Amino acid sequence: MPSSPITTSVFDLFKVGPGPSSSHTIGPMKAAFDFRQRLAQLPSDSQQRADTIQIHLYGSLSATGKGHGTDRAIVAGLLGWQPETTDPDALLKLLRDDSVTYSVSVGAQTIGIGSKDIFFHKKRYDSPYANTMVLKLVSDEEILAEEEYYSIGGGFILRKGEPDAVASPQSVPYPYGTMAELKAQLTSQQIDLDELLLANEMAVTGRSRAEVNQRLDQILDFMHKAVRRGLRHKGTLPGSIRLSRKAPILFNQAKEMSQSSDSFLIFLNAYCLAASEENAAGGIVVTAPTSGASGVIPGLTYLAKHHFHYDKATLRAGMLAAAAIGFLVKHNASISGAEMGCMGEIGTASAMGAAFLTRCAQDKANIGPIEAAAEIAIEHHLGMTCDPIGGYVQIPCIERNAMGAVKAYNAYLLATSGAASFQKISLDAVIKVMKATGRDMSTKYKETSEAGLALSATEC
Numbered sequence: 001m002p003s004s005p006i007t008t009s010v011f012d013l014f015k016v017g018p019g020p021s022s023s024h025t026i027g028p029m030k031a032a033f034d035f036r037q038r039l040a041q042l043p044s045d046s047q048q049r050a051d052t053i054q055i056h057l058y059g060s061l062s063a064t065g066k067g068h069g070t071d072r073a074i075v076a077g078l079l080g081w082q083p084e085t086t087d088p089d090a091l092l093k094l095l096r097d098d099s100v101t102y103s104v105s106v107g108a109q110t111i112g113i114g115s116k117d118i119f120f121h122k123k124r125y126d127s128p129y130a131n132t133m134v135l136k137l138v139s140d141e142e143i144l145a146e147e148e149y150y151s152i153g154g155g156f157i158l159r160k161g162e163p164d165a166v167a168s169p170q171s172v173p174y175p176y177g178t179m180a181e182l183k184a185q186l187t188s189q190q191i192d193l194d195e196l197l198l199a200n201e202m203a204v205t206g207r208s209r210a211e212v213n214q215r216l217d218q219i220l221d222f223m224h225k226a227v228r229r230g231l232r233h234k235g236t237l238p239g240s241i242r243l244s245r246k247a248p249i250l251f252n253q254a255k256e257m258s259q260s261s262d263s264f265l266i267f268l269n270a271y272c273l274a275a276s277e278e279n280a281a282g283g284i285v286v287t288a289p290t291s292g293a294s295g296v297i298p299g300l301t302y303l304a305k306h307h308f309h310y311d312k313a314t315l316r317a318g319m320l321a322a323a324a325i326g327f328l329v330k331h332n333a334s335i336s337g338a339e340m341g342c343m344g345e346i347g348t349a350s351a352m353g354a355a356f357l358t359r360c361a362q363d364k365a366n367i368g369p370i371e372a373a374a375e376i377a378i379e380h381h382l383g384m385t386c387d388p389i390g391g392y393v394q395i396p397c398i399e400r401n402a403m404g405a406v407k408a409y410n411a412y413l414l415a416t417s418g419a420a421s422f423q424k425i426s427l428d429a430v431i432k433v434m435k436a437t438g439r440d441m442s443t444k445y446k447e448t449s450e451a452g453l454a455l456s457a458t459e460c
């Protein structure tokens, strides 16, 4: 019996929200929204005395928060906006003018906040997580309320002092915390992988089978809308790099080369670039498992739907298998670029994509090849650093999504050639290696833009 079973919902892993970064955009927006809710509960005396809200950012939220739109996301959350329903154009307009203030409700009171209230701190903050933000409600020099939040990757947040929701094995019908435990459940309970994941999801969220399926279809729809928008949108992406969008060019090239064996790869590249370029532009995307990596699975699922013509049930089964791999990495290492470098983001997305492709190609779920495909994909992303130029989720991020998808495809091919027992390394083992490698990696390579490609910005 696992001591700490996974109780994350598929729909917490696949979250809809504005780009470009789940840990810098969606997480901070959710934290600010939570702070707003807490301010509404304060005694009216405190609400009336308040005159400022201060926002303090540390770690990579400070180092690359500007490029990632963290300041805008926090203002949006304080205004009561939620990621899934945010208008991306309205979000981009926030804080465009430093002199503008926005009225935030604190109970019956309103407080004006603007750029002057957001502090990007260079000094290290004593905190257990790399991405830390502290929000304060202040009157003169007195702090009336203060909360410390951690953005831990993929749009997940933690609040200081909030007890971790310790999941009991009874929280889900088929508890597992590792791939070995998942396989043991499949064998001992004589249950199919799809059914196990569905049953756990229904227990975690209280949704019915039909509701889970419907939401999976909606998530795929959001992903594919991002791909379609990206295939249409031309021009340059926001930010000082002035990077040109490439997806529409590749898409047209693939259509013209339909007789060439290269066209399949060019289509896949175009789909991944399309969703990633939408993310970089601040459009609505789906974390998979993060926004920075939100091009890999949309690209692969778009390919699976439009080129392989898999039906809805097959795509849903593939998405559940992908989610199971994302859960295992999040539970036993991390999906955050600030903790693991890019292997935590694109490496995980690639492993999820490999599991997706492998499950879709099977008539009935067979965990051996799914595990092998995910393991191969992670193995060949180990040590990959995160060094986005200028703090924008553009270089290397956009092309890296296409590369992650191509590696996922190859991992699926390698895993399904020969017996799964040919694999010498287990998924659990490679996730442990990922965690250890992430721990040893210098902070310079974890979403801070202080090293690597980020230092070649002048050459762009």
Ligand code: SF4
Residues within 6 Å of the ligand: 292, 293, 337, 341, 342, 343, 345, 346, 385, 386, 387, 388, 393, 394, 396, 397, 400, 447
């Ligand atoms: S380099 Fe990778 S981890 Fe870093 S921001 Fe880009 S996609 Fe995310």
